[in-house]
Amino acid sequence: MISSYLLLFAVAFGAATLLPFYSEILLVSQLREGLHPGWLWLAATTGNTLGAGVNWWMGAKLVQYADRRWFPARKADIQRAQNWFARYGKWTLLMSWMPIGGDALTVVGGMMKVPAPAFFILVGIGKGVRYALVIIGLAAF
16 A cells, blocks of 8 residues: 555656656546545655756756757757746746646756755645645546
8 A cells, every 4th residue: 555655656756857757647546546635645746846856956956067068958048947037036936836847947946046945845835736636626526
């Protein structure tokens, strides 16, 4: 039983990085199997938030290589993302739950040196709300 929650944690962790994982599919499957929604929410939210921390770390550490040829993003794209983030601020991390662009926000949060406590609180709230809505939505149907 505990292995089911650990599996969801691991998949949610991977889904928050650039890996092609989809934790909501596993979450819904496990809910239908009758696993406890609260524990599933905790496993998914914690895993996904900590996975976003990997992105934050990569953004903070790897931006120094942005001028290298092999770097996957162009300098102009990085500057545009940083300008956008500077304009709207760390509160945009509440949108890190979004399927498109959410992971990029966490990388930019690292590039912009958002302090770890603020990062993890804001990202955790956003991702926690997303998983809560999935659980509540499934219960409604």
